Amino acid sequence: MRLYAKITILNFDHRKHTSDVVNWNLYNLDAASPFRAAMQLILGLDPQFLQIVGLSLSVTLTAVLIAAVIGLPLGALLALARFPGRSAIIVLINALMGLPPVVAGLVIFLLLSRSGPLGALGWLFTPKAMIVAQSILVLPIVIALTRQIIEDLWAEYCEHLTSLGQTGVRAIPTLLWDARFSLATVLLAGFGRASAEVGAVLIVGGNIAGYTRVMTTSIALETSTGDLALALGLGITLLALTLAINAIAFGASRIGARLAGAS
Amino acid sequence: MMLPDDASTILPLTAHAAGYRVGEKWLLQQANFTIQAGRLTTILGPNGAGKSLFLRLCHGLISPSTGSITWSASGGAINGRKRHAMVFQKPVMLRRSARANLIHALRAAGEPQIQARADETLERFGLNHLAAQPARLLSGGEQQRLALARAWSLRPQVLFLDEPTSQLDPGATRQIEEMIEVLKREGVTLVMSTHDIAQARRLADRVLFLHKGAIIEDSTTSEFFKKPATTTARAFVAGDLLW
Numbered sequence: 001m002r003l004y005a006k007i008t009i010l011n012f013d014h015r016k017h018t019s020d021v022v023n024w025n026l027y028n029l030d031a032a033s034p035f036r037a038a039m040q041l042i043l044g045l046d047p048q049f050l051q052i053v054g055l056s057l058s059v060t061l062t063a064v065l066i067a068a069v070i071g072l073p074l075g076a077l078l079a080l081a082r083f084p085g086r087s088a089i090i091v092l093i094n095a096l097m098g099l100p101p102v103v104a105g106l107v108i109f110l111l112l113s114r115s116g117p118l119g120a121l122g123w124l125f126t127p128k129a130m131i132v133a134q135s136i137l138v139l140p141i142v143i144a145l146t147r148q149i150i151e152d153l154w155a156e157y158c159e160h161l162t163s164l165g166q167t168g169v170r171a172i173p174t175l176l177w178d179a180r181f182s183l184a185t186v187l188l189a190g191f192g193r194a195s196a197e198v199g200a201v202l203i204v205g206g207n208i209a210g211y212t213r214v215m216t217t218s219i220a221l222e223t224s225t226g227d228l229a230l231a232l233g234l235g236i237t238l239l240a241l242t243l244a245i246n247a248i249a250f251g252a253s254r255i256g257a258r259l260a261g262a263s
Numbered sequence: 264m265m266l267p268d269d270a271s272t273i274l275p276l277t278a279h280a281a282g283y284r285v286g287e288k289w290l291l292q293q294a295n296f297t298i299q300a301g302r303l304t305t306i307l308g309p310n311g312a313g314k315s316l317f318l319r320l321c322h323g324l325i326s327p328s329t330g331s332i333t334w335s336a337s338g339g340a341i342n343g344r345k346r347h348a349m350v351f352q353k354p355v356m357l358r359r360s361a362r363a364n365l366i367h368a369l370r371a372a373g374e375p376q377i378q379a380r381a382d383e384t385l386e387r388f389g390l391n392h393l394a395a396q397p398a399r400l401l402s403g404g405e406q407q408r409l410a411l412a413r414a415w416s417l418r419p420q421v422l423f424l425d426e427p428t429s430q431l432d433p434g435a436t437r438q439i440e441e442m443i444e445v446l447k448r449e450g451v452t453l454v455m456s457t458h459d460i461a462q463a464r465r466l467a468d469r470v471l472f473l474h475k476g477a478i479i480e481d482s483t484t485s486e487f488f489k490k491p492a493t494t495t496a497r498a499f500v501a502g503d504l505l506w
Contacts, residue, residue, distance in 0.1 A: 157357070
């Protein structure tokens with residue numbers, strides 16, 4: 001019953017709340033309660049909680065997938081191509097790794113808002129908008145780190161591949177495949193960026209209960225309503241999920257690298 | 264008229280006053296030579312003489328700053344397939360199994376019957392037991408044998424070898440030299456750089472002696488070692504240090 005009392009707060013409508021109703025029970029927060037809240041959330045398998053976790057994962061993983069499909073070949077191309085302005089583009093993309101999520105969210109918001117150029121899509125305040133926003137955040141990371149990794153690998157492979165006639169764009173599949181274990185780390189960095197951010201998904205998703213509410217926006221909401229135990233519980237759950245995904249990816253990539261002799 | 268692959272040849276390879284410079288420094292100058300079909304030509308000289316550069320220019324990895332280096336068939340290719348290959352001093356091993364390294368090269372070069380050719384190559388050089396192993400975990404000698412086998416699998420008419428044994432111990436060197444002898448008997452034209460006088464004596468039919476970016480002698484191996492024409496070559500053969 002205690003859990004349900006907590007969970008109903010996840011449906012709290014932040015548009016109606018005013019700061020004077022917030023009950024900051026920071027001083028009577030007992031140290032074990034966040035962990036208790038986390039355990040209750042995880043073990044209780046509450047459908048609303050699972051829906052929030054599921055949406056968080058599906059939005060972030062889809063965004064990383066999209067950024068990978070676009071960013072890996074683009075990063076490799078940038079590593080191999082030589083053209084005027086290349087250095088400027090590399091600096092720009094490196095800088096975009098630090099793009100503030102709220103700024104990205106704001107730009108996507110303006111593009112997707114009803115009077116914006118992409119307003120006709122009707123994506124604002126839907127999970128699609130959140131995926132677009134997170135893809136934009138992850139893409140510079142994927143491009144910039146892929147560029148660096150492929151450039152280093154090309155320095156090693158250059159003469160052999162040139163000898164075989166694999167130059168320019170034709171070398172990209174070989175290089176991406178042989179760098180696959182380093183690139184897995186790049187995608188994990190991208191996943192970390194997307195799963196941790198709150199600004200972009202909040203602006204373009206609207207934190208609508210049961211529809212666009214994800215873990216980070218829930219945490220922000222629970223903090224502002226004063227239920228710090230639940231907020232921390234959600235935070236612990238998010239950290240545990242991130243840890244699990246990283247552990248699985250690291251293990252798989254390490255085993256793979258050893259089998260391929262790439263480590 | 265289209266000739267079948269083995270009936271037409273990309274040789275001779277001819278250099279006319281070929282030179283290569285980086286900035287103001289000439290690393291190779293006024294090189295004139297011809298490589299005819301068959302036999303092994305060694306590019307002999309001390310470190311820094313320009314031997315590796317010479318091979319890279321011949322193989323087309325870099326272009327001469329002046330003069331020309333040309334095959335009798337354009338680009339050294341017949342029916343669109345390059346018929347010369349190169350093995351590097353430090354073998355480039357892809358992060359894949361030994362067999363996948365062969366497959367990759369055959370596919371990249373656009374060769375037919377990839378799988379069968381890879382198996383035939385492993386069989387030919389006794390590398391079957393290494394087929395599934397990650398190429399980068401092989402020993403230095405095994406890597407160089409695989410690199411040589413990989414180059415052979417492309418059926419080149421001309422094979423460039425850049426100091427193929429300089430990083431190997433005597434046992435592995437012997438195995439590589441045996442492979443080179445096999446290729447020679449098969450009629451592959453070999454061009455090998457080395458700074459090892461004894462190796463040149465063992466393997467070469469012809470010596471191009473390179474010093475400070477210039478070919479200062481071009482003669483048969485026996486002639487070169489019996490009476491070198493220049494004092495520099497005499498000193499090198501006698502074992503003096505050149506710089």
